[in-house]
Amino acid sequence: MNDCRGTLFAIPNMSRRLSASSDYAQLLDKYDTWMFDCDGVLWQGDQLVDGAVEVLRLLRERITFFREEGSVRNQQCHQVSESYKTKFDHLGVEAHVDEIYGSAYATAVYISSVLKLPKEKKVYVIGMTGLEEELRDEGVAYIGGTDPVDKTLESFSLEHFELDPNVAAVVCGLDTTVNYTKLSKAFQYLTRNPGCQFIVTNEDSTYPSGHGLLPGAGAISAPLRYALGKDPISIGKPAKTMLDCIQAKVHYDPARTIMVGDRLNTDILFGQAGGVSTLLVLTGITSERDITGPNASVIVPDFVTTSIGDFRSIK
């Protein structure tokens, strides 16, 4: 416990700006479960955020609740979106597989644990290998995805399309090979199979590639959302579903948990919906002018700092 902590709490509707070394030290005292968005926080595309690796190492050393093994492992959760262990390894970011929570993983868990599809039922996937892997790991049968049959820019005709009556859900994530055939098939299932569920891994409008922003998973599912005229069940941020998945697995204490992210309308909203504290960094989507001045967002994080690298000052 820390005497100064009272001053560190955010005033309602106003973020506390972190700057002094003691500010960062106090956050480490207060929170022992740290959840990170990755793109825009730890890295930008293929570029590490300056100091990110060092700070993660510092956090691992300082947070006494953290254990590498045993029942309380995973108190430090990394939460990713369509990114995988290889990305961490590639960038030299230390992370254990069971510390990584992706919206693809949460989606698979949602389908297997909440939807509980009967054995003969399956899902139609608009998405990439990562999503397929998670579905397979959770025992969810699927079609579509990276199936070469659907990887085509040839014109799609319903005349030769056979509706599979066992498709009980359409799951849509980021898919950089999305095309009219996939969208049309998904649309058929959603409109013609009674009760077919429309599920999206997350609603990110964009994602930061190493060389700039590109359309995100939310943009990939937008045609279906528009054609159907209805919103999907969204698993990832800002929906609470993924946090429920993490809670079920690691049993964190919301009062001692903080979510670190770069986006107000996904990461910060996600943390707030889950009743945990929130820290905004400015190395990703959100810029200074989004949080200050007359046009500032109504979504107010508890804390703001320029970069996760700022935590190096606690050394």
Added chain:
Amino acid sequence: MNDCRGTLFAIPNMSRRLSASSDYAQLLDKYDTWMFDCDGVLWQGDQLVDGAVEVLRLLRERITFFREEGSVRNQQCHQVSESYKTKFDHLGVEAHVDEIYGSAYATAVYISSVLKLPKEKKVYVIGMTGLEEELRDEGVAYIGGTDPVDKTLESFSLEHFELDPNVAAVVCGLDTTVNYTKLSKAFQYLTRNPGCQFIVTNEDSTYPSGHGLLPGAGAISAPLRYALGKDPISIGKPAKTMLDCIQAKVHYDPARTIMVGDRLNTDILFGQAGGVSTLLVLTGITSERDITGPNASVIVPDFVTTSIGDFRSIK
């Protein structure tokens, strides 16, 4: 003029249902400029609506204002969306090229007449041959479209992308070869070229193919709309832009003009926005339960009939 005409007017917020032979005859007396949506009115995909050809012939015979040549030609306007003369010919529907107003045509006119891009400026196209032809005819320079370079499902990287600073607008229509490369390039122009306009030919959520509904032009532009977080300039129905284009060309009298369509939120709204009368047919998107009962739409056409074929009763 017809003595019964008074009884034919729709009561505000209630459509007049046409059924007797005299109902149809009265409509012909009252309106001499007829605008038709095609998909869902004259045909459904590749299937003609029963009696459509016959009725168009009847209308051509009876409407005295109509001339095949001279200054008042084209009083009878057919207005299509991404369909072309060949479709009319293929189905045996008599129509002259200058009677066909497509949203692609109106889009090209909008760019050449309203935007008036400087000579060196061009547009980036997400769309098919029809849109390219209209742009070419209006002297609008473009890139993208059916260019084989963009017809790819390979992963797109910004690293090798060269932003063309002369792209001053992105134009998006129905494109069944839409892919991540096209969406990503369009997104770059819209976010990185200052003042770059976002224009869509129309906002149809779906279109009726011969074998069922498929995602429409509005669904193709939905990823950009979502990623940008802003609405495009929409040219086709329900926007008034296309009607302004037609008005500029044929100088119709709104009081003697009727729009026939199958969709409330595009065709009927389009007619109402343009101050012309509206007739809903039930051979397309809108069904009986959309216009009656407690969940009826707030968009109320002046007249309703089951099918354009009903006009055969005036023979």
